[in-house]
Amino acid sequence: MNTAMDIRRLAINQITTPAWSLEQAIEGYARHGIHGVGVWRDKLAACGLIRARSALRAAGSWVPSLCKAGNIAQFATAGTRPALDDCRRAIEEAAEIGAGCVVFVCGGIGTDSKDIEAARAKVAEVLHEASAFAVKHGVSLGIEPFHPMHAAERGCINTLSQAHALCASIGPAASVVVDVFHVWWDPELYRFLAPPYTDAIATVQLCDWRVPTRHSVEDRAMMGEGAANVHGIAAALEDSGYTGPYEVEIFSQDWWSMPPDDVVRICAERYLSLGTSIIDPSNT
């Protein structure tokens, strides 16, 4: 089951095929032998929880992550309460569809603020306050470090070191979401793809860093087509005994303009090719 780069560990994150509804995505990914679905809350809301559960069950599919909660910058004027309430709703939704984690995107520093340290403290506060609720629902709060170019507007936790320190301070309620786009440059990348840190990883989101990156959000590349050492990252994880999910997540105007079935087929091919030279530790 946990063979290196096994198709059974592969999920596609819905943002990779935004033209598809949640039901279409569940069915579409399954057509290509992929039963993992990274779900977005707006798509889940449009589908409804009951239909979503039914579609997942019918396809034999599973959910590594539910995107997203925790954008504290959205709530700058109202304190942390709305962020916390939103986070609790996300946890409930994740529990309803059996998602392994809620992706906690942290958020930026807020309009007119110049205090990234205060924003980071606010993120920690919301995570601490949501942690008991997460444990009760069996859902992990997946802290996702964001690329530093997003520090002002989207995510003020910017390195794997920060994310793991925060995760450790929160305890069993928290985990770390590793997204190649955000962390490929991190000087401590391989330290955090090894024990004991691999145990804290909820999901690994795959894509590549396009050169040049023409848009800070919507110009990611397919694995193998950018500057990131995606193969080396996968090999490091497998060597470390990581047995969790891989989730292809490609925000890209280019890829969004292609037929979703073609995109999903290529995602699966590229994912499987990452495993070609990885020796499965369970076979050695």
Next chain:
Amino acid sequence: MNTAMDIRRLAINQITTPAWSLEQAIEGYARHGIHGVGVWRDKLAACGLIRARSALRAAGSWVPSLCKAGNIAQFATAGTRPALDDCRRAIEEAAEIGAGCVVFVCGGIGTDSKDIEAARAKVAEVLHEASAFAVKHGVSLGIEPFHPMHAAERGCINTLSQAHALCASIGPAASVVVDVFHVWWDPELYRFLAPPYTDAIATVQLCDWRVPTRHSVEDRAMMGEGAANVHGIAAALEDSGYTGPYEVEIFSQDWWSMPPDDVVRICAERYLSLGTSIIDPSNT
């Protein structure tokens, strides 16, 4: 002389006024009481060393830094030799105009590479090989950590921690160039604006992080107009006993479209305003 945010410690980096030749910049900055000039090698070559020295002497001006050397990615196909030769020429030029340091921009990982660790090793190799030559000429190799969004194409050293570790490994030939644009988000920023690290800082380049940043290179903001805590950064440096130069460096299509005299006047005003609430340790 080393009063907090004294005008005598202020330089303008030439890239802030690209419409001006080096002679125009030396004279233009001096009109506003600014005698520090961050020099670019293309502008220096156009002016010629003899005329540049003469203009600097006539204006009573000084040079915190000469931009730039070290772009190892440009030399990917030819090994480190051309990068090293170019670095040596930059050191000679810096010595000729009395520049405190050559800004070592490191460079990206090179076309078709996926190995940022190898690129970092190559940067260290060039720095080590250039270090004796730098010491001999009394010029420091100013290692500038670049924003991670530039890791693939421009600079593969991306945190202050990396830059200071590299600097320490090279010894007295090296220093660190702190650029607010590149490091404002760094989780360890304030650790490296304090002793003993302040002693290793060759120059501090000031600007701000525009929200949103619409272009990865040419959309910097004037101090006070972005998400960076420029005042806090200056206060930390002054509290730590930093007595080196400040250099306003604003790559910006917006600011480049304004009359250079207006830009320089505003640079000086904003710089001086950073000092308003800083208590000068030498007066306490």
